[in-house]
Amino acid sequence: xxxxxxxxxxxxxxxxxxxxxxxxxxxxxxxxxxxxxxxxxxxxxxxxxxxxxxxxxxxxxxxxxxxxxxxxxxxxxxxxxxxxxxxxxxxxxxxxxxxxxxxxxxxxxxxxxxxxxxxxxxxxxxxxxxxxxxxxxxxxxxxxxxxxxxxxxxxxxxxxxxxxxxxxxxxxxxxxxxxxxxxxxxxxxxxxxxxxxxxxxxxxxxxxxxxxxxxxxxxxxxxxxxxxxxxxxxxxxxxxxxxxxxxxxxxxxxxxxxxxxxxxxxxxxxxxxxxxxxxxxxxxxxxxxxxxxxxxxxxxxxxxxxxxxxxxxxxxxxxxxxxxxxxxxxxxxxxxxxxxxxxxxxxxxxxxxxxxxxxxxxxxxxxxxxxxxxxxxxxxxxxxxxxxxxxxxxxxxxxxxxxxxxxxxxxxxxxxxxxxxxxxxxxxxxxxxxxxxxxxxxxxxxxxxxxxxxxxxxxxxxxxxxxxxxxxxxxxxxxxxxxxxxxxxxxxxxxxxxxxxxxxxxxxxxxxxxxxxxxxxxxxxxxxxxxxxxxxxxxxxxxxxxxxxxxxxxxxxxxxxxxxxxxxxxxxxxxxxxxxxxxxxxxxxxxxxxxxxx
Numbered sequence: 001x002x003x004x005x006x007x008x009x010x011x012x013x014x015x016x017x018x019x020x021x022x023x024x025x026x027x028x029x030x031x032x033x034x035x036x037x038x039x040x041x042x043x044x045x046x047x048x049x050x051x052x053x054x055x056x057x058x059x060x061x062x063x064x065x066x067x068x069x070x071x072x073x074x075x076x077x078x079x080x081x082x083x084x085x086x087x088x089x090x091x092x093x094x095x096x097x098x099x100x101x102x103x104x105x106x107x108x109x110x111x112x113x114x115x116x117x118x119x120x121x122x123x124x125x126x127x128x129x130x131x132x133x134x135x136x137x138x139x140x141x142x143x144x145x146x147x148x149x150x151x152x153x154x155x156x157x158x159x160x161x162x163x164x165x166x167x168x169x170x171x172x173x174x175x176x177x178x179x180x181x182x183x184x185x186x187x188x189x190x191x192x193x194x195x196x197x198x199x200x201x202x203x204x205x206x207x208x209x210x211x212x213x214x215x216x217x218x219x220x221x222x223x224x225x226x227x228x229x230x231x232x233x234x235x236x237x238x239x240x241x242x243x244x245x246x247x248x249x250x251x252x253x254x255x256x257x258x259x260x261x262x263x264x265x266x267x268x269x270x271x272x273x274x275x276x277x278x279x280x281x282x283x284x285x286x287x288x289x290x291x292x293x294x295x296x297x298x299x300x301x302x303x304x305x306x307x308x309x310x311x312x313x314x315x316x317x318x319x320x321x322x323x324x325x326x327x328x329x330x331x332x333x334x335x336x337x338x339x340x341x342x343x344x345x346x347x348x349x350x351x352x353x354x355x356x357x358x359x360x361x362x363x364x365x366x367x368x369x370x371x372x373x374x375x376x377x378x379x380x381x382x383x384x385x386x387x388x389x390x391x392x393x394x395x396x397x398x399x400x401x402x403x404x405x406x407x408x409x410x411x412x413x414x415x416x417x418x419x420x421x422x423x424x425x426x427x428x429x430x431x432x433x434x435x436x437x438x439x440x441x442x443x444x445x446x447x448x449x450x451x452x453x454x455x456x457x458x459x460x461x462x463x464x465x466x467x468x469x470x471x472x473x474x475x476x477x478x479x480x481x482x483x484x485x486x487x488x489x490x491x492x493x494x495x496x497x498x499x500x501x502x503x504x505x506x507x508x509x510x511x512x513x514x515x516x517x518x519x520x521x522x523x524x525x526x527x528x529x530x531x532x533x534x535x536x537x538x539x540x541x542x543x544x545x546x547x548x549x550x551x552x553x554x555x556x557x558x559x560x561x562x563x564x565x566x567x568x569x570x571x572x573x574x575x576x577x578x579x580x581x582x583x584x585x586x587x588x589x590x591x592x593x594x595x596x597x598x
Contacts, residue, residue: 009077009109015051019098021082026101028053029077029109031139032070034120042067044103046078049144052094055080055101066106073119073139075110078103127560132574134565146562149269150550154221156268157242157546160261166219166244171206173199173223178524183227185237193591199225202543204462205528207245208500211539212531219244221546233492233548235559236571242495242549245541251483251499254540255279255439262487262495262544266435269553276437279487283442288409289332292417294443297491298436300424304416307333307404310390316361316381319406331406332416335394336423339401340364344426345376348403351422357415364401365391372398421491435489435552442466443484446477446513454515459484463498464540465510472509487544494549497542504532 009029017026030048037043043056044067055078057067063078070076080101091097116132117125119139130137137143158168177184177198184198200206202224210218222243230236246254259279266275280298287294290303308331311319322329339345345362352360363374373379374387394402403419405412424430445465447458455477463482465471471480483499501507507529511521521529550562560566567573587593 013050014046014048014053015095017053017082017096017099017101019084022084022099024082025079026082027077027079028055028101030075031119032072032074032076034072035067035070044070044078046076047139051096053096053099053101054085054091054094055103057103057106061103063103063106066108067103070106070108071112073112073115073136074108075112077107077109079105127568128574131560131566131568134575138564143561146550146554146556147564149554150546150562153265153269153550153553154546156265157221157261160265161219161242161244164217164257164261166217167215168220169210169215169218170220171200171203171210171222175200175206178205185225185227188590188592190589190591201226202241203243205525207243207541208462208502208528208539209531211245211247212534212536214247216247217244218246218541222543230567230569230571233551233559235547235563236567236569239559240546241543242546243541243543245539247537247539249499249538249540251441251485251540254497254499254542255281255485258487258495258542262549263437265549266437266489266553270435274434276435279437279439281439281441284440284444285442287440288413292413292415292420293491294440294486295488295491295493296417296438297421297424297430298438299430299432299434299490300421301337301429302335302420302424304420305333305335305394306330307390307393310386310393311382311406314382314386316378319404322406326408328408329406330409331404332409332412333390333394334403334405334416334420334423335396336362336401336403336427337396337429338399339423339427340366340399341401342375345401345403348419348423348426352415352419355415355418360419361404362401363387363390365396365398367398378404437487437489440486440488441484442481443486444478445480445482445484445510448478456514460496460498461511461514462500462507464501465506468503469506469509472506472513477513483540485542487542490552492548492552493545494552495542495544497540499538499540502532502536502538504529507532 006027009027011027014028014030028046030046033045033047033052035042035044041056041058042064043054046053046055057064078101080103082099083102085098085100115136117129117136119136122140122142138147174187174197177186177196182201184201187197187199189195189197203220203222207218220243222241223238224241225238228234228236246257263275263279284294287296289306292304308323311331312323314320319331323331341364345364348362349360361378363376363379365372365374372391373384374391379387390402396402403423405416405419443459445458445463446455449456459482463484466481466483467475485497486493487495501510508518508521547559547562551559554562556562565573565575572578
């Protein structure tokens with residue numbers, strides 16, 4: 001393997017060689033995945049981006065002494081001859097598993113110090129260590145594959161969007177601050193001392209302005225920046241979304257365009273797992289009632305139901321008095337198929353107490369002398385007739401149970417949703433090996449802020465109210481619905497969007513109900529509201545979270561497992577040392593002075 005025609009580092013990659021290459025002299029470069037000593041014969045699993053190849057040296061090999069010196073994660077080059085493995089040593093899990101390479105020459109390209117975390121075996125290591133040495137973490141097969149899947153998913157998104165007639169445009173990163181629900185990241189201006197740019201929380205206004213400019217169908221794999229607290233399904237600081245906008249469309253047009261894009265994207269990467277064929281449309285209020293969430297996990301078959309009438313005037317005084325004293329109070333039932341044992345019901349009651357609740361009332365049903373009877377304190381208090389009526393309404397059988405929440409729904413709905421999820425998980429009711437999609441529609445535009453004693457926007461303030469100006473003029477704010485929608489899958493919100501409010505007079509009125517004057521709107525959204533006065537087309541769109549989509553497809557439960565270089569839970573990058581302090585010269589250039597630390 002000498003001569004000017006041979007590449008300095010490799011003739012093949014570590015995933016390329018097969019039995020067709022037997023007898024060839026080859027050159028490979030990569031990392032030492034692990035070293036094994038089998039009775040004096042040394043084996044190296046050599047790894048690169050493309051795969052793994054087994055190489056070996058026996059004491060007769062001229063490279064044997066060099067092979068003895070290498071350790072895990074050294075970067076090396078080897079020259080050798082491709083040999084066929086014997087039938088009993090073939091590794092069917094590797095694309096190169098039918099061959100091995102007898103090493104004749106080895107060069108160390110980069111020796112490795114003692115590793116702060118192992119690559120082979122992918123042991124669980126503290127997050128801080130994994131992020132500080134992320135370049136080592138990324139050598140691990142699972143994480144490496146996740147990042148490669150992310151790249152393929154984004155490439156597929158682009159192909160599918162272009163096939164639907166969308167064109168990709170880039171929007172500004174340095175822009176003006178705008179109140180869109182989260183804190184902005186601010187960037188001080190050197191040329192305009194005392195003034196600041198903001199990193200965009202989303203390209204919301206720019207993509208709407210693109211519709212004003214007549215581009216019709218826009219999309220972008222857009223970086224977004226929000227100074228939010230991190231959580232498992234949300235990265236601190238920055239994330240990417242499939243951002244899109246369309247002109248001259250209704251809500252149905254957006255659904256009919258984007259549903260096949262996202263459904264077929266999931267089918268492509270689902271490895272045979274079923275994907276919802278036609279996405280159901282669930283009104284927001286119905287979703288809260290049945291599932292206790294506006295992002296329900298529809299793999300769980302449990303549907304909650306209002307059962308207040310069964311408790312009104314009953315012997316279960318807690319619920320009866322609650323209903324009697326508060327006209328807004330309701331009693332919700334959470335059916336638990338197959339959960340009909342005292343042990344399970346007591347376990348869920350203890351779970352509720354750990355969630356900060358006084359408990360979780362229940363009835364469980366069992367067969368007794370050929371009849372089905374209800375058991376538990378609630379059944380005892382409301383009597384056999386009401387207990388049986390509940391069972392019939394909820395379609396329960398012997399061996400099933402039902403749990404109850406009571407009060408004003410706004411006060412218990414989140415807990416009820418958690419209880420539904422916990423019951424489904426505990427009883428093994430979830431069909432985990434599929435992707436269950438739904439559109440959540442008919443979101444309310446406003447919610448009452450009890451602390452400020454005023455109406456405020458519940459969701460996107462740029463949405464067109466259903467009924468437009470007539471709805472704003474004639475309905476109570478809490479009754480006004482918007483053309484807003486979310487796409488949910490397996491308990492996660494994957495996308496959110498709306499048909500936009502493109503009429504200045506309706507926008508002024510909508511913001512006025514939330515306490516914002518016309519001057520406030522002009523000041524905060526001046527560019528967009530001005531554009532609306534020059535022939536604005538009806539338009540709408542949405543944005544889908546790239547990381548959440550890849551997280552689901554890769555069977556991960558944390559965003560950082562599908563990001564190349566994420567921050568930690570304190571919004572820090574321990575590898576690069578960000579955020580870092582600015583020098584006095586930098587602050588002076590920007591006209592800034594820091595206040596003394598407390």
